[in-house]
Amino acid sequence: MPVESIIKTLSSPRLSTYKKPNLCDASDEQSLGLYAWNKQLSGLFYPVLQVLEVSLRNAINNAYIEYHEQLVETNFPQQDWTKEKASIDRFWFCSSYTNQNNRPACQQINKVKGDLAREGKAITPDNLIAKLTFGFWVHLTDKNHRSSQPPANPPIIELWPSLNSLVFPYAKDLNGTPLSINHISSNIFEINKLRNRIAHHEPIWKATDLFDSDDSINTVVAHYEQCLKVIRWINPNNLKLLSVIDNDKLMGIACSQHTLWRSKMLASGLPSVPDITEWKERHEINTRRQGEVVSVMANYAIIRCKKSHQVFYTNKPMQKRRRAWPLSVGIDVTFIPKPAQVQGNHPNATQVKQ
Structure with a gap:
């Protein structure tokens, strides 16, 4: 039977994660349906996570350069601006780390440099930025990169709060007051945890206080809105990239009781679902x-x-x-x-x- 065959491939322990009495009847069929629903949701999260990752890393790098160019214009005569701006370290996000002050970051940087060398690519700031993980940029918002007062340890790189308004110009509360880097960072760290759950095929709605399926849907909605919120803090126009591919619309359809119910019922109809054959032949464009x-x-x-x-x-x-x-x-x-x-x-x- 298809259900038994799929469960054997996925493994029962993996599927047991989806056997929640508050979400389904704990049968193999319905838990497999929840697994399929999670795959659908995961696919819809990737575009928003990709937009967020690219927005964050470029905003931080651009803000660092812009901030230091502003310092040059403040502290040097105009005839020296070109020379002083050229001396700004474009590898700043790499050059400050050592095995002593941040071993994980240093190891990741060295790995990325090795990967670029093996691929025959130049070790440039742009290539490094594109290769470093989302987690690397998330950790740039932690306390090791914020200004501190003695006797606290000095930051590895002092980024915050100096770069707050440049990286997150739209991060404000309802009264228009700029949000603290601590508040912003906590949101970004939560999103990084979500990204890791998705990458490891864990349920997106994972929580300890779910009462029923309504809560599971609302948890997914909250995660998605959190991603949109952080992108909005950086540049609201970047959200249009999601609109043009109907990602918000499709996520709205996926976050419904009807879609969840249909997913749970999906497994019972698996025997009648046709196999995927000759997919390439049906979709490949004839270029002759x-x-x-x-x-x-x-x-x-x-x-x-x-x-x-x-x-x-x-x-x-x-x-x-x-x-x-x-x-x-x-x-x-x-x-x-x-x-x-x-x-x-x-x-x-x-x-x-x-």
């Missing part, structure tokens, strides 16, 4: 184009696409399986377009057939 040979030279031929009239180059003679056949002006052919091998040249026609 029709063309006409308009010129034949010693080492190549020119083919003009009949639909776009774009010109393509192809090597000559072409091979059809193991049998060579000549290209001549005026014959109709089909081909697969590929980018030019040499910059500035016409694109290539590959896999040419009569």
Whole structure:
């Protein structure tokens, strides 16, 4: 039976996480349905988490540079601005860490540098920023990066509260008062925990005080709203990236009793669900184009696409399986377009057939 087969693959201990009497009847079928619902929710959380991660890391880095450029303009004559701004450390998020003051951060930075080297990529600020984990940037908001008064330990890098208004310009309460970095940081740390739960396939609605399925849905809604709130604190316009892909609309549909009920009933209908076969054949776009040979030279031929009239180059003679056949002006052919091998040249026609 499909249910038994799937449970064996997922493992009973993993599925037991979803056997909650306040959410389902604790049967294998309904707990498997909750598992499927969690997969649906997880997929909808990834876009908002990605927007948040990119927004946060770039906002912090840009704010650091902007803040120190402002210091230059405040403390140096204008004729020295260019030189002094050029001396600002663009690797600031790496250069301050050592095994002594923050071993985990130092290890992650070294790993990222090694990964970039193996990939043949330059170790630039942009490449490092893109590779460092969300957790790395989350921890930049903790107490080790805030100004302190003696006898407290000095921060590794003093970022807060100096960067508050630059990184989170819209983080204000109902009275318009800027929120503290402590309040902002606690929200970001909670989101990081949520991200880790999703990555480890744990229930998104995980909580100790759930009474029934209404609470589970409200927990998911609260998590999603928290993500939107932090993005809004950084740049409200970034939320439009989620609107254009209907992520909010789809999450709203997923966070409903109807969707939850349908998910719990899904497993009972699994035997009638068709297998996924020939998926590639049904969705892959045929890129083969029709063309006409308009010129034949010693080492190549020119083919003009009949639909776009774009010109393509192809090597000559072409091979059809193991049998060579000549290209001549005026014959109709089909081909697969590929980018030019040499910059500035016409694109290539590959896999040419009569």
